[in-house]
Amino acid sequence: MKNLSKRQPLLNPYEFYTFLLSHFDPQHWWPAETPFEVVVGAILTQQVAWRNVEKAIKNLKSSHVLDPCKISNLPLGKLEVYVKPTGFYRQKARRLKGICAYIFKEYNGSLKRLFNKETCSLRAELLSLNGIGPETADSIILYAAGKPSFVIDAYTKRICERLQLTDDLDYESLKKFFESSIPEDVEVYKEFHALLVELGKNYCKTKPVCKNCPLSGKCI
Numbered sequence: 411m412k413n414l415s416k417r418q419p420l421l422n423p424y425e426f427y428t429f430l431l432s433h434f435d436p437q438h439w440w441p442a443e444t445p446f447e448v449v450v451g452a453i454l455t456q457q458v459a460w461r462n463v464e465k466a467i468k469n470l471k472s473s474h475v476l477d478p479c480k481i482s483n484l485p486l487g488k489l490e491v492y493v494k495p496t497g498f499y500r501q502k503a504r505r506l507k508g509i510c511a512y513i514f515k516e517y518n519g520s521l522k523r524l525f526n527k528e529t530c531s532l533r534a535e536l537l538s539l540n541g542i543g544p545e546t547a548d549s550i551i552l553y554a555a556g557k558p559s560f561v562i563d564a565y566t567k568r569i570c571e572r573l574q575l576t577d578d579l580d581y582e583s584l585k586k587f588f589e590s591s592i593p594e595d596v597e598v599y600k601e602f603h604a605l606l607v608e609l610g611k612n613y614c615k616t617k618p619v620c621k622n623c624p625l626s627g628k629c630i
């Protein structure tokens with residue numbers, strides 16, 4: 411494992427990315443078998459740990475309902491039971507049904523047709539749907555549609571501030587910062603986001619564990 415020298419400055423986000431990649435190895439995020447599974451996971455993971463999402467996805471898979479048509483036709487109460495491990499499950503079940511209904515109404519049930527849209531239009535359309543904010547929209551665009559839209563989350567914001575890569579920026583400004591600093595490459599976007607999550611989960615927590623962090627000595 412490499413560690414950054416205290417005398418070696420972090421020159422730019424791309425160097426930061428390559429450093430994280432060499433330290434943690436590729437994460438190959440998002441763990442899903444289909445683009446629809448990514449969409450479901452992106453909605454269910456709001457305000458909850460991924461392990462809870464895994465339980466809900468497992469429920470949906472073992473009941474053979476992880477499909478936009480089946481979720482649309484499922485009674486709301488039954489869907490709530492399947493997604494209960496993710497917290498706010500009533501709200502999330504309604505959101506899932508709403509999004510599935512929208513895909514059917516506007517795209518004849520085809521996620522592929524929705525994802526054929528140009529990235530900016532796709533993002534605007536996703537953001538217009540109930541329960542889809544910027545982080546969820548960008549996760550869907552990047553990991554389900556396979557288009558370049560950098561995902562910002564709480565870990566990314568915190569790490570950037572602690573590393574003094576950026577000031578306290580809002581979501582869109584931080585997204586622009588990354589997108590203007592690294593190659594517009596879907597695989598790089600996917601991996602960089604996953605690596606930032608890895609750093610945040612293991613070291614750069616609310617109460618940071620700086621002692622063993624590979625970036626020890628680089629932060630305020």
Ligand code: SF4
Nearest residue numbers: 613614618620623629
């Ligand atoms: S050294 Fe500390 S503050 Fe900096 S990234 Fe690591 S855990 Fe976060």
